[in-house]
Amino acid sequence: MSLSLLIFLPLIGFLFNGFYHLKMARSEQKSSAMISGVIATGVMFAAFLVACTYYYMLSQLPADGRLFEQTLFQWMKLGGLNVSFALRLDSLSSLFVLIITGVGSLIHLYSIGYMSEDETPAKYFSFLNLFCFMMLNLVLGSNLPHVFLGWEGVGLASYLLIGYWYQDKDKVLAGQKAFIMNRIGDLGFLIAMFIAYKFVGSLDLIDLQKATLTPHVTTVFGLLIFFACTGKSAQIPLFTWLPDAMAGPTPVSALIHAATMVTSGIYLLTRLSPIIEASNTVLTVIGMVGVTTAFVAALMACAQTDIKKILAYSTISQLGFMFLACGVGSFESGVFHVMTHAFFKALLFLGAGSVIHALHEEQNIFKMGALRAKLPITSITFIAGWAAILGLPPFSGFFSKDEILWQSLSSPHGNVMLFIIAAASAFLTAFYMTRLLVLVFFGKSRVDPAKQKHIHEAPMTMAIPLMVLGVLSLVGGWFGEHHEHSGQEMMVMAASVILAGLGAGIAYQKYKNFEGEEKTNQFLMSGMGVDLAYLSVFAKGTGTLSKWFTTYVEEMIVQRTLRWSTAVVGLSGNLFRVVQVGSTQAYLMMILIAIVAIMAWVFLGVGQYGKL
């Protein structure tokens, strides 16, 4: 067994399904969701088993030597730069690999049911496998270029899957938006990589962790890396793509835009934590951005009416919590929250998918209600996810979220302000999640009568992942490292549980007998107009600038110069052609003249070197 199995298994799935799709598309047949789905799920589950084995093997090693490494080939060698294509598994990447393959295989399984009526399931599964391949490269890569390969690769897969239903123009645009916003962040990654090479001389992650840099370089490097993370992990200022990314199939939202890809920013920060921690400026920026995102996104989530958009803003908000953890220097609690969040947010998304599936693509929560009886499995598991995200003991979110809240107050980099905003966000989280839960599963039914009688519980392939994730959402928090709780910490815990209860209670009171549609705040609903601002400032600004360049620089200077120079060249071409008369006598004459001229030049001292 070797580490490369981890990345090759999804790759095999990708290639199989890719060729399967092409073959079927060529003969204009529909590919089978069962065949492609079983293959795709099978390779992911096999990868999960491999990951489990490695997790066990890793835990058997002494604590300071927990590392497996495998070099596959030398990737590039240019001057002093020597980049090998090597996989490296330590405790951090091992956790991420478990999440990717574990949650990944559950979502693959779920997709078999969800995509059963799709036209091109093999294409879908090949993209999904490609995503897992790239994501595993991201977390297993031993150097920055390798991480960047995965970083770009997951961006590509995400783009392909958001715009998967490409006949719908809005979905295509959403895919492009995600890609472009991510590319902006990538600029930070690239420049950070250049800086690392310039000042460290190596791009290997272990070398980078050990490197000592001057304070300025550390700050710039850290900020650039963080900027890259704001793109991939949807933080302020680059968060606007994630709500739109909900255009993709719901399992995609669960896997890529909740559980794995969007957390790669946390992975990168944690991986480079020695450099990040070395600069207080960077930590402060990360903490501030994280907590602001958590609060603002939670606020926006309260005003959404689309079930997936609520979950999308919720994801942004939860990612904000994770960045807050990183920002106060408690990377391990950030990663812990990545894990619990992967369980409960994937569960919530899949539950939402099940609801949408049951109601035939209905996504407005004001056209749902009282679904608890008709969708028993979905509603029970959804309630587990709700309890987890609220942070109710003993559900998983309780452990990770309270750890973050406690760290934001007590860590050397934390302060009261961070804590208060974070606690307010937790309160809002409870509010919007309860609003969602009550409007969808309780109260009176506001479902379109035409759809009323077709409501059906999800098939087994969809129900099993829900149940597994439900259990994980319940017990996932117990995997964390436990320590003695001080009295102060107990108070923080109690306060957060009370806040969550309060938020939930208010929402329950407000929405339990709700009828009709709520008039929500348009400003919050549209993401505080950030999209509009970007559009008018950057898109329009660039447009104006390029128009200016077209009219003045291009037309007046470039084109004019070009026209003149081509005219001169063309003219001289025609001029030289004049001597090309075609008559042999004339040619002979010219040869003779040339010979005489050369002789005269050489021997009569016309040349610059004088008479010989």
Place this chain on the structure above:
Amino acid sequence: MSELEPAYPWIAFSMGILITMLVSVVRIDTKRPAQIFALLTLVVTLFLSMSVNVETPQSLFNGVFEISALTTTALSLLCGLGIFFIIGTSRYLTKEEIHLSDYYHLLLILILGASVLICSKDLLVTFIALEVMSLPAYTLAGFRRNDSRSNEAAIKYFILGGVVGAVFLLGASFIFGATGTTHLSEIYTWSQKAQGDLTLFYMGHILILISFLFKVAAVPFHFWKPDVYEGSPTSVTGIMATVMSTASFVVLARILHIADFKSPELAPYFETLKQLIRVAAVLSLIIGSAIVITQTNLKRMLAYSSISHTGYVLLGLLGSMNQPDLIYSVWIYLFGYSLMTCGLFVLVSQSEPKLDAGVELIDLTGLMKKQPFNVVMWSLFLFSMAGMPFTIGFFTKYFVFISSVNTGEVFYVVIAALCAVVSAYAYLRPIALMVMRDADPSAAEWKGSVASHSVVAVSAAIVFALGVMPNALIHLLKGIPLQH
């Protein structure tokens, strides 16, 4: 017999020619046997020339015949080009109704003349080889007997070539008068001790130089080229552009290194000589690239393009005059240029113009829809001509530029680079016509045999492969010095 062993490739080549000639007389009704024997001759020669041991250069026949890495490599290249052309243009010859058995032994004699020209270390042998190479070329140029342009090309080429042959002989006799020998290595030894008035030697040297500047069509001796290229059968034009240019350039290199110009007595003349080459190079570059963009006839366009390429090779030769080991940039240029030109001419020979018109650029319109694979081939060769990366054309220019920059000829590199930009227009225009324009009603049909497609594909593969991994070729050619 063992002392003749290194000359076996040439001997085998000559015997092959005799057999081919005999075959073509015996089986006068059909051309296939002659074609097959011609191919066989070239293949055998190719293998023999690759198996000659040339670790130490040898001279045969009282030192007039050099056998070295240079001459065997050149012979291999020439044989390879001959094979490519015979295979690739067989269908063309049938189509033009010039598929005569005479064609093949004339072609072989031409290639033999070219290969002996490269080996020659004596002015008289050079002259004989030059004529052995040129006479079949004059004949072959007129092989499209029903086309007046072909006849015109043959006559024009013959007259001009004859005059220039006389110029060479005059120069050679001057040199003999000055030095008392026609042997190149004896001239070299003589020059090391030469003193006094050397005008006679200089005049002779300038004259033989001019005769080969004519052969490579350097400005101002380039007039013949467009007319001859246009009129000759495409397969013959291809041979002229590759085999004959390569051989002529090697002789030009020998002429430019004929004497020990480092001796103080000859140094002022050497400076003048370099100036002469600079002027010829710059004129060839500028005039070649300026006219090439005005051409509408494909073969004329390629003729002017070859004039501008002559300019680049002259720059490479200039570099080698400053620093003899830089001659490898010339070898790389000749090798790469021959390959891509070979591919291009085989492609041109696939056209079937209506009403016996020449192959015009407009004939290429709409080719993308008809033959997408061939468009890729065209583009690759044209990109290579323009010097784009990932083709051998990039490295040919690159090494010439490097050798010029390293020897302080920066100004001329700037001019050459500007000319490359200008002529890139001419190379990209056919691609634009093929891809972006719909077929013109008057556009010719394009049909190639499997054989000619495979020749194109193989040379394209080499052009591309060497453009990506040129190391092997550079390593091979770097080790080939010019012997005195």
